[in-house]
Amino acid sequence: MATVTPSKPAEAVPADVADDDDVAPRGFVEFLRKRQRVLLGVLGAVIVLASWQICSDLKVVNPAFSSSPWEILKAAKDYFNGGDGWAALRISAIEFGLGFVLSLAVGLIVGMAMGWWRWCEFLVDPLVNFGYAAPRIALVPLLVIWFGIGTPSKVAVVFLSAVFPIIINTMSGVKIADASLVQVARSFKASRLQLFRTVVIPGAVPSIVTGIRLGIGQGLIGMVVGELLASTAGLGYTIETAGNNLQSATMFVAVFLVSGIGVLLTQSIRVVEHRLDRWRPKVGG
């Protein structure tokens, strides 16, 4: 048994265990180095916001058009205290949530079916390619005619925007199932359902997560553009009306809210992905 030394990852020794007062400066550098990703990220944002504020205060740019971080903060306060901020957020969240859940359900099922059955791929692939290539946002006027100007038409836009990336990535994830692992499952007399559950799906997770992440981005764009083009409420509607009334600060509030939601959702997907990917060897740092 000479060879049973595994390439076991070295146990990470907590760096601050040996931190005595006399090594504090070193410990502080270490503290900064470990958090440099977050610290530098914040620093970059602060520099941009500060320059914006200064340019606005010194009238380098016209504050009426460009607003400033401070103006935006004040507008945000008004937007949520007495303004229609919460209502807009709620409407947009409902539209995006419904549309996205729908596209997730349809996208996963259709994608898996296409990846698993060749005839299904042949049947649906041309339609999916057509739908993916089509400028779906351009269908908004039509969707408004079908579903009305309220929430249902936005749900439809979000659905159409998000569903194709999910279908396509799920399909390719299922198709790349490792042939040798499929053979292992067959040698143990795995049923088709067991094979699917234990080999195909776990192998497809990275692709599926990629599809979901793309779907979130596309869905948010669909939501905003749908509201911009035809709506009576929501964050996109705020952007539209504030823009028309030259309330650039309020407009920026809504824009930042949309970006913030996008970042938040993408990050939470990353957390889920990280949990599902614990088994994967870490490449690089």
Place this chain on the structure above:
Amino acid sequence: MSEVIEANHRPVRDVSATAASTQAGPGALVIDHVGITFTARRDNKRYRAIKDVSFTVRENEFCCVVGPSGCGKSSLLLAVAGLVPASHGEMSFDGNRIVSPERDRAVVFQSASLLPWRTVIANVSYGLEMMKVPRREARERSRAIVELVGLKGFEGHYPHELSGGMQQRVNLARALVADPQLLLMDEPFAALDAQTREVMQAELLRIWGQMRKSVMFVTHQIDEAVFLGDRVIVLSKGPGTTIADIVEVNFPRPRSEEVKRTPEFLALVDRIWNCIRSGATAQN
């Protein structure tokens, strides 16, 4: 493996019940005039891997199959596993015709082919899970097998955290856990370095000594076959592979590394070498 045969020409032998299987006794693997052809994806032509091979693996026998690369020995093993269909001839194990994978046969695959998202213990219990063995019982049996193959303490590791030799131990444990009667090993040590390979050979003999199962062990390493096997089936060069020689190996067990330096051992290795090198197309 490039002898093209016509698509329609498939010699079919109508064997209702193999006479040979009843003669060979229970627990025996009978391979009776088996041929394997397959359709190549790239040109849709049929190629013949195995032309006509017949032999028997007796109960509790350690039977090695050697042959030059490309002779179709892995295809033959996969056919016995029921994963690849034989185009003609009959195969039976323990009196039952082989048509699909069954739980009396388990495969140790060439590349370890572990599920990368499962820990060692979860990989080992995979077969039991497919059999719907209750979870707790499956874990207990898997734990015992993991210990048998010398991986105690590594139950929670993922495959990428293990060395090649350890991965093959998991591969072996996964095949053993459901207690099959016949172990089909497809060049399991081919990808290992020389030292690890020797350790694994000795380990395999130790484990086999404790479990007593029939083994069909495919390899292209002649000394490995002679060291491990009770008998060595020598296949001829492909295409159209047949049996070139069958060599009885009578070294006493348990065997140690020293056997490999005896003149008798070297003589057997030489005999098989010459048989393969002469491009032996001898009809068996």
